[in-house]
Structures are given as C-alpha cells and as structure tokens.
Amino acid sequence: MSVAELASWNDGSAKSAIIEFVAQVEREVAPEERVAVFDNDGTLWCEKPAYVQLDFLVRRLAEQAAADPSLAGAQPYLAAASGDLAWFGDAVTQHYNGDDSAMKVLARGILSAYAGMTVDEHAEHVTTFFARARHPVLGRPYTECGYAPMIELLRHLEAHGFTTYIASGGGRDFMRPVTTAMYGIPPERVIGSSVGLDFTDGHLRTTATPEFLDDGPVKPVRIWGRTGRRPIFAAGNSNGDIEMLQFTDAGPGPSLSLLVRHDDVAREFDYVAGAEKALGLAPRRGWVVSSIRDDWATVFS
Amino acid sequence: MSVAELASWNDGSAKSAIIEFVAQVEREVAPEERVAVFDNDGTLWCEKPAYVQLDFLVRRLAEQAAADPSLAGAQPYLAAASGDLAWFGDAVTQHYNGDDSAMKVLARGILSAYAGMTVDEHAEHVTTFFARARHPVLGRPYTECGYAPMIELLRHLEAHGFTTYIASGGGRDFMRPVTTAMYGIPPERVIGSSVGLDFTDGHLRTTATPEFLDDGPVKPVRIWGRTGRRPIFAAGNSNGDIEMLQFTDAGPGPSLSLLVRHDDVAREFDYVAGAEKALGLAPRRGWVVSSIRDDWATVFS
Structure with a gap:
C-alpha cells in the first residue's frame, strides 16, 4: 500500500x-x-455524552410539548421541554437495573414522536436537525x-x-x-x-x-x-x-x-x-x- | 439505442x-x-402450473416423510409422499374461499421443513434442488x-x-x-x-x-x-x-x-x-x- x-x-x-x-x-x-x-x-x-439520536428525539419531544400544552405536564415531554437530560439518562440506568417504569414512558414518547409522518417528511426532520445541531461538548x-x-x-x-x-x-x-x-x-x-x-x-x-x-x-x-x-x-x-x-x-x-x-x-x-x-x-x-x-x-x- | x-x-x-x-x-x-x-x-x-418453491417444499416434505415414518400418515406429508399435488392446490383454493384448516396444516409443515438448519445448509438444499429439478410442463x-x-x-x-x-x-x-x-x-x-x-x-x-x-x-x-x-x-x-x-x-x-x-x-x-x-x-x-x-x-x- x-x-x-x-x-x-x-x-x-x-x-x-x-x-x-x-x-x-x-x-x-x-x-x-x-x-x-x-x-x-x-x-x-x-x-x-449521549447518543446523537437522543438529542434528535428530545428536541422533537420538546417541540411536541410546545405545540400541545396538554402534553407538557407529563414525561417524557416535561423533561424534554425543561432540558432535564438527566431524566433520560436515569430512565436508561433504571432499565438496566431492572426498573422499567420510566423506560416505558420514554419508549412510548419516542415511538409516537414521528408516528403518522411519511418517510420523506421524517427525512426532512432529520436533515433539518443535522443542519442545526452541534455536539454539546465538542462544539x-x-x-x-x-x-x-x-x-x-x-x-x-x-x-x-x-x-x-x-x-x-x-x-x-x-x-x-x-x-x-x-x-x-x-x-x-x-x-x-x-x-x-x-x-x-x-x-x-x-x-x-x-x-x-x-x-x-x-x-x-x-x-x-x-x-x-x-x-x-x-x-x-x-x-x-x-x-x-x-x-x-x-x-x-x-x-x-x-x-x-x-x-x-x-x-x-x-x-x-x-x-x-x-x-x-x-x-x-x-x-x-x-x-x-x-x-x-x-x-x- | x-x-x-x-x-x-x-x-x-x-x-x-x-x-x-x-x-x-x-x-x-x-x-x-x-x-x-x-x-x-x-x-x-x-x-x-405451480410456484417453483412449492415443488422444492413438497420434495422436502416427502424426504422428511421417508426419513420419519411417524410423519408419513398425516398431512401435508401424506400428500407429499404420494405425489398428490392437488391437495396442495386445494389447500390454497380453500384458503382463498375462507376455509383455513388445510392451509394451517400446510403452513405448519412448510415452516418446520428447514427449521434448525443453518442458512448455509439451507442454501445447499436449494442448490441441490435446482441442479436436479425440471419444470413439469416445459421439461x-x-x-x-x-x-x-x-x-x-x-x-x-x-x-x-x-x-x-x-x-x-x-x-x-x-x-x-x-x-x-x-x-x-x-x-x-x-x-x-x-x-x-x-x-x-x-x-x-x-x-x-x-x-x-x-x-x-x-x-x-x-x-x-x-x-x-x-x-x-x-x-x-x-x-x-x-x-x-x-x-x-x-x-x-x-x-x-x-x-x-x-x-x-x-x-x-x-x-x-x-x-x-x-x-x-x-x-x-x-x-x-x-x-x-x-x-x-x-x-x-
């Protein structure tokens, strides 16, 4: 070579x-x-410090909470809207320790975050995210x-x-x-x-x-x-x-x-x-x- | 062009x-x-006159019936071993007419025909079939x-x-x-x-x-x-x-x-x-x- x-x-x-x-x-x-x-x-x-896709999903949950105040009082929207990233990390940690309650709430939110969108619309959301978002530590x-x-x-x-x-x-x-x-x-x-x-x-x-x-x-x-x-x-x-x-x-x-x-x-x-x-x-x-x-x-x- | x-x-x-x-x-x-x-x-x-894959599966069912006489008395092995291809066609026709009983028996047989085999062993069976089988009408x-x-x-x-x-x-x-x-x-x-x-x-x-x-x-x-x-x-x-x-x-x-x-x-x-x-x-x-x-x-x- x-x-x-x-x-x-x-x-x-x-x-x-x-x-x-x-x-x-x-x-x-x-x-x-x-x-x-x-x-x-x-x-x-x-x-x-977290999966890039988690950032993408948290932003979407916050967007959904802003658009629909009836969501904003409950998890995972509450944590997303207030920037409480520790809540998401804790949900994963508890899951690995055998407590699935927060993970179930999180999974339901994540799975419904893009439900009903066409795959083309979803791709546009992804493209927009990557055009704007920056790594929180590397900058x-x-x-x-x-x-x-x-x-x-x-x-x-x-x-x-x-x-x-x-x-x-x-x-x-x-x-x-x-x-x-x-x-x-x-x-x-x-x-x-x-x-x-x-x-x-x-x-x-x-x-x-x-x-x-x-x-x-x-x-x-x-x-x-x-x-x-x-x-x-x-x-x-x-x-x-x-x-x-x-x-x-x-x-x-x-x-x-x-x-x-x-x-x-x-x-x-x-x-x-x-x-x-x-x-x-x-x-x-x-x-x-x-x-x-x-x-x-x-x-x- | x-x-x-x-x-x-x-x-x-x-x-x-x-x-x-x-x-x-x-x-x-x-x-x-x-x-x-x-x-x-x-x-x-x-x-x-039938899907090529049906020929492949019927041959396998007949092979299983020959290797295990306890199977040979029941469908779909009975029809496979005796070359009764009409039974398979009828199962499909009945399925489209709302009667699933024969199709369920057939599906169970088909699904278990290669169960447990590695994907490489399965591929060898396919290769052997194609090396031997001929179209029944076109010859x-x-x-x-x-x-x-x-x-x-x-x-x-x-x-x-x-x-x-x-x-x-x-x-x-x-x-x-x-x-x-x-x-x-x-x-x-x-x-x-x-x-x-x-x-x-x-x-x-x-x-x-x-x-x-x-x-x-x-x-x-x-x-x-x-x-x-x-x-x-x-x-x-x-x-x-x-x-x-x-x-x-x-x-x-x-x-x-x-x-x-x-x-x-x-x-x-x-x-x-x-x-x-x-x-x-x-x-x-x-x-x-x-x-x-x-x-x-x-x-x-």
Whole structure:
C-alpha cells in the first residue's frame, strides 16, 4: 500500500493487523464476498455524552410539548421541554437495573414522536436537525463528529474491493439522510433499528410500532437479511456488537473483528461502561482492539 | 439505442414505453435514484402450473416423510409422499374461499421443513434442488425458465445506470442461491419472504417462525427497508404487486410500472386468475401492460 493510506492511524499492532488482513483477502477472497460491517455509535462517530439520536428525539419531544400544552405536564415531554437530560439518562440506568417504569414512558414518547409522518417528511426532520445541531461538548456539528481513522478505513477497504455497510442499533431512517455525506455509505447500505411502516395511498408512513432493535443477536440476523452473506470484516465498540463480531470471526476464511476502545479523555472520551464484556472477549477471540489514544493519529478531521 | 437492445421484444407500445422512459430518466434522474424492482414468480420466471418453491417444499416434505415414518400418515406429508399435488392446490383454493384448516396444516409443515438448519445448509438444499429439478410442463431445468425479455430488460436498465432488485413474495433465501446465475442479481439485491433466524455459536439457523410475507402492502415497506428509496421502475404480474406498482407510480418524477400479462398458451401459459385487480387498475394508473403473446419475440432463451 502507498504511504498515504491509513495516514490517520499510528503504526502499531492494530494498523498492521488491518494491512495484513486486507492483503490476505486480496489473495484469498472473491470480491463479492468482501463484506464489511460497521457499527455507528461509538465506532464511526462519537456517542458521548449521549447518543446523537437522543438529542434528535428530545428536541422533537420538546417541540411536541410546545405545540400541545396538554402534553407538557407529563414525561417524557416535561423533561424534554425543561432540558432535564438527566431524566433520560436515569430512565436508561433504571432499565438496566431492572426498573422499567420510566423506560416505558420514554419508549412510548419516542415511538409516537414521528408516528403518522411519511418517510420523506421524517427525512426532512432529520436533515433539518443535522443542519442545526452541534455536539454539546465538542462544539462542532454532529456531521463532523465522525472518526477520521474509521472513515479512512472505510475507503481503504472499498479500495480493496470490499462492500461496506453500517449495522447499527441506531435508527435506520435517522442515519440514512447523512451517511452518504458523512461516510460515503448510501441508504441501501445502512442497516439499523426501525419502526413499522404503513403503506397507504402510494406513501409510506412511520408507525408507533417497533420493528427491529438492531442490537446484539439481532445484528447478524439483519446483516444476513440485507446481504445474504457472512461479513469478513466487522467493527464495533460495545457489548451490543459482540454477536456481529462473532458472526464474522466464525466464518471459514480470513476475517477481522475490530473493537474501538474509548480511552482518550483529551481528544474524545474515556469510558468502558457498556463495553466490558466485549473487551473481555477480545483476547480470547482474537479480536483487534484499536485504542483511540494509541492507535489514532487524528480523531476528528 | 442500438438495434440489438431489447431484441427479444417486439416493436409495440410496451417496448416504446420502456425506451422512452429510460431516455427520460437519463435526462432527469440522478443515477443513485434509478432503482428498479422486479417481482419474481410470473414476472421473471414461470409460476405455472405451480410456484417453483412449492415443488422444492413438497420434495422436502416427502424426504422428511421417508426419513420419519411417524410423519408419513398425516398431512401435508401424506400428500407429499404420494405425489398428490392437488391437495396442495386445494389447500390454497380453500384458503382463498375462507376455509383455513388445510392451509394451517400446510403452513405448519412448510415452516418446520428447514427449521434448525443453518442458512448455509439451507442454501445447499436449494442448490441441490435446482441442479436436479425440471419444470413439469416445459421439461427444462427451472434455472432455464427465466423470461428472456425480462432478463434483457434487467441488463438494459443496468446499462442505463439503474440498480435492479428482486422484490418477490417468494422466499428470500430460496431465491438467493440462483439469482446471480439466472438474473445477474446478487443476494444483497434480493428482497423476499422470510422466516426468523436464530443466532447461536456464530451461526444463523432457520426457525419455524414467519418473519415477513413479502406481498401486497408489505412489498413497498420491505423495498424501503432495504433501499431507503422509492423505486422509479417496477415490474409485476399479479394482485400482490399492486402496492409496489403504486408506490412506484406515486413518486414525484418519471416512473414506469409494468405488468406482465400471461396470454400465450402456445409458448407459456394463459391465465388471469390472481391478476384481475392489477390488470383492471392498469389503464387507470397508466401502467404499461406487456403481453407475452404480442410483445415478446422470445419467451425462454
């Protein structure tokens, strides 16, 4: 490879593993089988201090509360309207601790936030959000919060015959309006969580019924549903990516499963919560761990 | 266009409509929006005297009855083992007449036919079936029962920047092993009905739980789920394709919705059952009807 390739990666075991893997694939794997899947939150872009999609949804809930005062006194609209982001974080924490009461209220609000809208109207809301919103800590537009080394890796794999997909727990139709510009990945290669759609009078409308939560063991199922192939490369960063990485490493030929480790408090964030099990499995399964602090020369471009 | 293009289509209004549409698309539609969707049964290949997939499933049921005599005395195994294909046809007819009893028995058998198998093992069964089975009337392998003019149309659209997909009520994982060789359409561009998959120990296994019946209003939902785009070209032949054709013709730009009419008893089959409503809608919605008898110079290559 030329010197310029993977320039935002520091020399080290992660970069070497990628380069050696790609060279082996070029010798051994037919181009149509070179499927690479990437998680999004925490793998392609920043997921802290909160998921970008949560910001999108909270803004929508606040907008709904402003438009309909009868909503404004109850959760999750109350918290959204008053900017009480801790309420949302607590709902998730309580959910993981076995108390689902706040999460149920939150889920109902989230699911009804866009119900009845056509998919085109929903896409316009997404586009408007991304044109305005900025990351609360980094201070840059969310569309500039993609990780330069990972975007470079997408291009590197594609240059060597890979077809790249996003396989994220985030909303499929939330990601699609920006993935082409941010990552060079068009809508047809974005796999994510979804609500059911309803077809009437020639148009598709968003419903309030969940369809898939594309996380954990659902990821390999949806990847197969979409591609009909087992990936040979997968990148993730959390426990929700474990099955996707296992599906990839259990194939008969060469494969590379990559985990991004968030350990750079100066340039991004430093956390392991939600990734403990994945990081624990990595040495046993031969997964490559890419440390943001050590392996990335640049984080954001 | 050159003289050789669409050579298996007779000159006439259907061929002219296609040529004019493609010329307009080249002037007006960005390449990434040139999405074309094709039904399979009765649109890309022959669906009479019975769906090809029914032959595949009946053979499997007979195989299961032979391997497990405790099954052989009950339906649907009894009918499968004795070659009583009328039982299967009757189950479908009774279902449409409001009596679901035989269909329930049939569905249970079909859904459990491959339950527990990995998706790779299932694909091997499909490949073996296609290597052996022949069309009962045409006497040729099913893989040679694709319609030459429609395959030519796939290539014509692709040559003009379209991305082609199959969107069929048939089984997604039943079609995938042969669509590349038959139609030049790889697995990742095959949308179809599916059962749920279960991920364990690195492998995906077929379950007995239905996931999607990709027919009627489900077709536009699955097309969006897969592509994130509204097609500008759709081809079908039956009432189950109506919503897909409507989704296509309701877009803001140029579109073409095509219906194949089976009216050639000499070279293929002559029937309207299951297509009455679609053919009735065609003139009102401006859909192009392609008569096999009049519009196709060749049916099978």
